[in-house]
Amino acid sequence: MINLDGVSYYYGEENVLSNISLKIKENERAVLLGSNGSGKSTMLKILNGLIYPQKGKYTFNGKGITKKFISDKTNNKNFRSEVVLLFQNPDMMIFNPTVYDEIAFGLKQLGYDNIDDKVKYWANRLNIFNYLDTPPYNLSGGEKQKVCLASILVLEPKVLLLDEPTAHIDPRTTGWFVDFFYELNLTTIVATNNISLAMELGERGIVLSENHQLIYDGGLEQLLDDKESLLKANLIHKHKHKHNGLEHKHYHIHYWD
Amino acid sequence: MEKDLLKNRVLLIFYFVLIIIITSFNNIYFLTALIPLFILISNKDFFKILKKTVFSLIFFNLIVSVSYIIMSVMNNKDWREYIILINLRVFDATFLTFLLASKVNLFRAVSSSKNFSFLLLLSYSQIIMYKRNYENFRYSFHSRNLIRPDKKQMYNFIRSTFIFFFNKSIHNSKEISLAMKSRCFNND
Ligand SMILES: Nc1ncnc2c1ncn2[C@@H]1O[C@H](COP(=O)(O)OP(=O)(O)O)[C@@H](O)[C@H]1O
Ligand SMILES: [Mg+2]
Numbered sequence: 001m002i003n004l005d006g007v008s009y010y011y012g013e014e015n016v017l018s019n020i021s022l023k024i025k026e027n028e029r030a031v032l033l034g035s036n037g038s039g040k041s042t043m044l045k046i047l048n049g050l051i052y053p054q055k056g057k058y059t060f061n062g063k064g065i066t067k068k069f070i071s072d073k074t075n076n077k078n079f080r081s082e083v084v085l086l087f088q089n090p091d092m093m094i095f096n097p098t099v100y101d102e103i104a105f106g107l108k109q110l111g112y113d114n115i116d117d118k119v120k121y122w123a124n125r126l127n128i129f130n131y132l133d134t135p136p137y138n139l140s141g142g143e144k145q146k147v148c149l150a151s152i153l154v155l156e157p158k159v160l161l162l163d164e165p166t167a168h169i170d171p172r173t174t175g176w177f178v179d180f181f182y183e184l185n186l187t188t189i190v191a192t193n194n195i196s197l198a199m200e201l202g203e204r205g206i207v208l209s210e211n212h213q214l215i216y217d218g219g220l221e222q223l224l225d226d227k228e229s230l231l232k233a234n235l236i237h238k239h240k241h242k243h244n245g246l247e248h249k250h251y252h253i254h255y256w257d
Numbered sequence: 258m259e260k261d262l263l264k265n266r267v268l269l270i271f272y273f274v275l276i277i278i279i280t281s282f283n284n285i286y287f288l289t290a291l292i293p294l295f296i297l298i299s300n301k302d303f304f305k306i307l308k309k310t311v312f313s314l315i316f317f318n319l320i321v322s323v324s325y326i327i328m329s330v331m332n333n334k335d336w337r338e339y340i341i342l343i344n345l346r347v348f349d350a351t352f353l354t355f356l357l358a359s360k361v362n363l364f365r366a367v368s369s370s371k372n373f374s375f376l377l378l379l380s381y382s383q384i385i386m387y388k389r390n391y392e393n394f395r396y397s398f399h400s401r402n403l404i405r406p407d408k409k410q411m412y413n414f415i416r417s418t419f420i421f422f423f424n425k426s427i428h429n430s431k432e433i434s435l436a437m438k439s440r441c442f443n444n445d
Contacts, residue, residue, distance in 0.1 A: 050435045080441040092432045093440065109441035151440070 001026045001187060002047065002159070007056035009042055016042050018212045019056070024187065026158075031198040031220060032191040034208030035234035040191035041088055043208070044161045047189065048085040077110055084152035088163040088191075090144040093151070099123070099139075100132040103151045110155070122150040126180075142173035153184075162190040166197060195224070195235050207233045272357045279349045285338070288345040295349075299356055306359060310352045318344050 002024040009017040016039045024030055034040050045051045046058055049065045058065045060083065063075075070076050087093050096102040103119045112118070123129045126146040131139060136147050145168060152160070165181075166174045178200045181188075190201045198205065198220055205223040207216035209232055216229040223229065230236045279288065296303050322344065326336050 045435065048439050050438055077441065080439070085439050087432070087436050087439075089432070092429070092436045095433070095437070106440050 001061060002189075003057075003059045004046075005057045005059070007046065007053040007058060009039070009046060009051070009053050011042075016212055017046075017053070017208075020208075020214050021056075022206060022214065022217055024189065026187055027185070028187055028204060029202035030189045030204040030206055031202040032189055032206050032208070033193065033195060033198060033223075033233065033235060034191075035193055035210055038208040038210055038233070039212045040193075040208060041163050044085055044163050044189065044191055047159075047161055048083055049079055050085075081106075081110055081155045082157055083159040083161065084155060084157040085161040086145075086148055086152060086163060086165060088167060090141070090148045090168060093148045094136045094144060097135060098132065099128060099134055099136050099147050102136050102147055103154055105151060106155050118154050119150075122154045126150045126153075141168040142170055145169050145173070145177075157186065159187045159189070160184065162188065164192055165190060166192070166194070193235065195230070199224075207235070209233050268357065268360060272353065275353060276350055279346055279353070283342060285342055285345065288342070288349055291349050295352055295356060299359070302356075302359055306352060306355045309355050310348065314347055314351050318347055 002022075004020050004022050007017060007020045008015065020043070032040050032043065042051070046053055049058075049060075049070050052058075052065070052067050060079070063069060065079070070079065094102060096105055100119060100123075103122060104115050107115045107118060119132075120129070123132055126149060128143060128146050128150060131143065131147070136144060139147065145165065166177060169177065174197075178197075181190075181201060188202065189206075190198075192198055192201070203220055205216060205218065205220040206214065207223065207229055209215045215232055216223055216226065227236070279291070282288070299306050322340050326340065330336070
């Protein structure tokens with residue numbers, strides 16, 4: 001379904017993705033791991049057809065996703081309703097006067113029918129029905145995240161890309177989110193730097209190193225035993241603790257989210 | 258209904274033209290002359306809008322002004338004219354924005370003109386983002402500066418704040434337009 005072939009990306013001179021190749025099949029649930037600045041967000045933006053790699057190719061269902069492809073109106077509409085992205089910062093996605101309008105926005109752009117039913121259905125599923133008339137700016141981080149999720153899931157996409165979905169929400173909402181996510185029947189790619197959360201969000205792990213290369217692609221369980229890759233990606237670090245006066249050496253997990 | 262829409266559109270176009278003029282003219286007298294005009298148009302809402310305007314820009318203007326004054330004094334330059342100019346300009350632009358918002362339902366007025374709403378949404382989001390950032394910075398400034406900062410610290414703080422706002426605003430605009438693209442916004 002998704003196919004990256006030797007993809008590299010540069011912001012000006014700075015290389016932020018280096019020769020990445022991978023395939024993702026329908027209904028696969030992948031977790032994209034890497035420390036801050038490793039290129040996760042950039043990769044998701046490429047997969048969402050927002051920016052285009054300077055080297056290599058990205059194909060979705062056999063079609064090359066290029067600037068030219070996206071500039072065609074029909075292609076654009078089809079692709080945008082099939083592949084959706086939850087941005088790292090929900091504030092960037094919010095720009096409508098009410099929650100209702102926010103959820104309905106994409107449907108209107110795409111000229112769908114039954115907008116009202118769809119909006120209400122997803123507002124219900126995401127527990128934000130009571131906020132439909134509220135301006136989304138005034139909501140808490142967790143609620144904003146739900147509004148953003150509703151506004152992209154309402155399009156009934158095939159692929160859901162999530163960029164650090166728990167970075168702006170509290171632990172209770174994180175718990176809720178994991179349960180909600182589990183019930184979705186979609187192809188998903190979730191970016192995170194929290195490896196303890198990763199296990200809850202998928203079966204396949206894709207790891208970007210700090211020098212922007214793909215250093216691991218395989219089962220998440222096996223990844224957790226692969227201390228070398230985790231260290232290299234700066235997802236864990238080694239340091240010394242003292243317990244009851246005895247010194248231990250530990251591998252340590254970061255909780256940055 | 259139809260007539261209302263037309264009126265809103267005209268007001269909106271007028272607003273954009275004025276904003277462009279305000280942000281590009283370097284004439285203090287012109288910028289000052291706008292103020293009585295604002296009083297006239299806003300009528301009994303004047304003080305309400307004035308309050309909003311002053312609150313939302315006082316911190317930003319203070320930082321810009323103080324940093325500019327410090328830099329000018331260090332370089333032996335005259336700063337008065339520039340300070341008056343920039344403060345007036347930001348004041349005019351902000352006041353005008355709130356004035357428009359009090360007269361027109363901005364989103365309704367542009368709902369069928371995609372290019373326009375694109376511009377508007379961008380600036381609207383920016384205003385909100387800025388407000389948030391001012392607040393954060395005000396708090397961090399207070400919490401980290403229980404003791405009076407010396408000149409150099411002050412200068413560094415102002416400089417980094419300024420650079421932060423600048424980069425942040427560029428990054429945010431890029432990110433917002435990507436998010437809009439992602440959500441099928443056709444700005445063509
Ligand atoms: N719009 C941009 N312009 C220039 N550099 C950028 C931009 N966005 C991200 N970067 C840089 O690219 C690198 C990778 O960023 P990103 O993809 O956001 O990483 P991650 O999501 O893994 O934290 C970082 O060094 C970041 O500073
Ligand atoms: Mg990121």
